[in-house]
Every structure is written in structure tokens, then in C-alpha cells.
Amino acid sequence: MFRLTTLFALLTTSTALRSDSQAGQALLAKSRSLEGNADASYDWMMNYSMVFQSCHTVSQFNGADAEDGQQITYSNVVKFKLCPTKKCRYGCTGAEYIADMDSFVDAWTEWTMNDQEYQCEQQREKCNCDYYDDQETCINNCFTNAGLSQCIEDQGNDVR
Numbered sequence: 001m002f003r004l005t006t007l008f009a010l011l012t013t014s015t016a017l018r019s020d021s022q023a024g025q026a027l028l029a030k031s032r033s034l035e036g037n038a039d040a041s042y043d044w045m046m047n048y049s050m051v052f053q054s055c056h057t058v059s060q061f062n063g064a065d066a067e068d069g070q071q072i073t074y075s076n077v078v079k080f081k082l083c084p085t086k087k088c089r090y091g092c093t094g095a096e097y098i099a100d101m102d103s104f105v106d107a108w109t110e111w112t113m114n115d116q117e118y119q120c121e122q123q124r125e126k127c128n129c130d131y132y133d134d135q136e137t138c139i140n141n142c143f144t145n146a147g148l149s150q151c152i153e154d155q156g157n158d159v160r
Contacts, residue, residue: 016049017111019082024050027107031099034079051092053079055101076101120151 018024027050058075078101083092099107123146129138143151 016051016083016085017108018085019048019050021111021114023107023110023114026110027099027103028097030103031080031097034096034098047085048082048094049085050080050097051083051094053081053096055079056098078104080104116150120148123148123151 017027019028056077056079058077060073060075061071062073063071077098079096079098081092081094081096083094120143123143124139126146127139127142129135129142132138140152143149
């Protein structure tokens, strides 16, 4: 249940996962195309993003008899599409893939953290706080004004 909650939290706060990112490449390597394409090279996927479609629970017969254990196992999988980045979520008819939910959540989390770090650094460079006496306050105000309050670093006021 935790992974499913985490998945939905990530999908409502994140941008689409880029296929040419390290996290995207790792996820594609663990995914299976629903169209039967077995191309192990994903180099051609520049400017494509992975767009979440749905979650499913898949049951499998494991061939064990009653003495060896449960005959049916269940796996949680995520179905996603690979779409041109500039056309994500607007009627994309890209290739469909499935991956186990843990791999998808891990890749999406890694992408989100890296993307957020990149956005914060880009904004920090735009802040122009070099000539302020209190650069930290200037940068924090800059982040807040840009709608990036998550970039403000907590200085951790330790109480001893």
C-alpha cells in the first residue's frame, strides 16, 4: 500500500520522466514493451518522456504444487507510454510499456529529486544576490518569489 500511495503522490507533483535521463534508462531496461519490441538500445529515445497510464495487479501461476507453497502469486505493475516530450499528455499515441511498481516508483523518485535539484540550481544562478549582505535571505526570497520554496534549505536550528 505504501508504494501505491507513494506512486500517486509522485505523479501529482512531478513532471514526466525523461527517457534519456539515467533514471529513465534504468526503468526502460527493466520494462517490457507491450508491442513486442525487444530493442535493448534506447539511444534513439532523445526528447521522449514516460507518461503514467495505469496500475495493475497481475496474477501468475507459479507451477508449484500445494506442498511447495502458493500456486498463484501477485505482482503490482505500472503501465506507461513513451511520448515526445513536447506532446506529453495531449493525446500521445506512443509505445506502451509495463514495469514492476517498485522499479517505476524508484525511477520516478530519482528523476523527481534530480529535476528539483536542477530547477533550484538554475533559479539560484538567476537570483543575483552577490551584492547583498545577507545572501541567504536574498536567495530564500528569490526562491519564494519564483514558487520554489522547496529549494529553501533548512538550517536546522539545533536546540541543546
